[in-house]
Amino acid sequence: MQASPICIPTVTNDTDWDFCFHLSQQNKIPAHSQTDELSPTCESGESEEEMAVQKKERTIDYMSPPKEKLAQSQKKVVQLIKEKMNTQANKELIRCVILSRIIFGEEHWKCAQALTNLAYGYLALRGLPAQAKKHAESAKNTLLTWKGNTASDKEKKEILGALVMLYYTLGVAWLLQNQYPFLSDGEAYFNLQKADRNMKELKELSKEGVCGLQVSEKDLTIALGRASLSIHRLNLALAYFEKAIGNVIAAKGSDTSDLVSLYEEIAQIEQLRRNHEQAIQYLKQAYSICVSSFSEVSPQTAEASALLAKAYAMSGEPQHRDAVETYFIKSISAYQATLGSEDYETLTTIEEFCRWLIKNGKKQEAYRLLKASLKYQVISYGDCSKKMAETFYNMGKMCFAKGELRKAIQLLRKCLMIQILVYGSEHSKSRETKSLLTLLQR
Incomplete structure (x- = not known):
């Protein structure tokens, strides 16, 4: 079970930023030139009147003062996020940075705030921690300098909110990149603690409550739990996840699907603490919510069922053997029905079940399952x-x-042929199979 469900991206070039930064140079082009150059070709179903209206709207937009354009872009970001148009929203955040530079200058805190929003956008909307970290680092010094020289409480609240977002973005970005685990995990926890301190300061300043923040207290608590887990502070990680679960139950009730991932992650912590029975109880709650929220035959329930089967297996208790088989079979059936027999999740769950069957002396059943999955493995792999x-x-x-x-002998020959192609004849796996074959042939 992974501590974080987010995949580590490999993209490092900030092409969207470069593209949209070049677009900002269009501010120097006269409005009438831009209108002609950027006008789309009239489609067959579009009247001349509609085209005229669109042209007029674009002309008005080009002639609008930068502050009006910034306000429009900020509203557009909110709308695009609601519509789940993440790439477009991210490009609009880039436009906000460009306009903020024009209006306030690069050294102003509002420009740093726009950069922080962009950094968070790269992280939350695009899943690109490298870009997120780069823009957050660019914004940090300006925000910290302005925090000490704020003119009003309103300004201080906005800067504190930006600092929460900035340190949260840096913390999660470090956690996701994890190129040098010891350094990355320590930096992640360090930055998330700073986000937590700024969140507390902001709450004290905002007696009526924190509004308008994109980073919620729940998000920050979960991130701190994951960071604590990554540096092996298990008791601290457990406390953060218990707090997050309590907050979600208080806000949305005990049957909300938001609890599923939290129960699965806190179960992982309990397994590391060797509290297998407690881990099983959390996973049973996750499974129950999945059944009620998504139905018994769904990918979510299949995943919860597989995790529960593995938790029973990890306990090593003889009385749990029937439960292991029951939940593995439920998981495989649900995956096959929803994702297909050739899907990676289906095949991985079959492999895990077979390993457990072999370990527990049920080789015949394991052989039957592996043989049945062969044609689907060929399709997938x-x-x-x-x-x-x-x-x-x-x-x-x-x-x-x-x-x-x-x-x-037939099966091991097939295995050896593939191993030589994949690993080479001198690899330890190839040599091991070759030795076994030689033994059998004798």
Whole structure:
């Protein structure tokens, strides 16, 4: 089970920023030139009157003062996020930065605030921590300088809100990149603690409550829990997740689907603390919510069922063996019905179930499941893949254990052929399979 469901992206070039920054140079072009240059070709279903209205609107927009354009862009960002148009929203955030530079200058806190919003956008809307970190670092010094010289409480609130977002963005970005685990995890926790301190200061200043912040207290608490887990402070991580669960229950009730991921992550912490029974209880709650929220045959319920099966297996208790089989079978059936037999999640769950079956002496059942999944593995992974080699190896060993030597030799030969193609003949896996084959042939 992963502490964070977000994938680490590999993109490092900030092409959107470059593209939209060049667009800002259009401010130097006369309005009539821009209107002609950027006008779309009239489509067959569009009247001349409609085209005239659109042209007029664009001309008005180009002639608007920068402050009006900024206000329009800020409203547009909110609307695009509501419509889940994340890439367009991110480009509009870039436009806000450009306009803020024109209006306030690069060294003003409002420009730094716009950069912070852009950094958060790269993180939350696009899942690009490298870009997020770059823009957050650019904004940091300006915001910290202005915080000490604020003219009014209103200004101070806005700067504190921006600092919460900035340190949250930096913390989560470090957590996601994780190129140098010890350094990254420490930096993540350090920045998230700063976000927490600024959040507390903002709450004290805003007696009526914190409004308008994009980073909620729940988001920050969960991030702190994940960062604590990454630096192996298990008790602290547990306390943060318990707090987050309590906040969600207070706000949305005990049956909300928002609790599923939290129960799954806190179960992971309990497993690391070797409290297997408590982990099972959390995962049973997650499974129950999935069934009621998404139905028994859904990918969400299939995932919860697989996690519950693995939690029962990790306990090592003999009385839990039936539960392991029950929940693995439920998970595989739900994945097959919703995602298909060739889906990665389906095949991975079958592999995990088979490993458990082999470990518990149920080789015949494991062999049957692996054989049935072979054609789907070919569809998903290809004829010559590490997964196929592993499956042939496991099936060969099971045949060897049953005394079916001819079948075992055939399967191990297939395995060796793939391993040589994938790893090379001198790899440890290839040599191990070759040694086993030599033993059988003797």
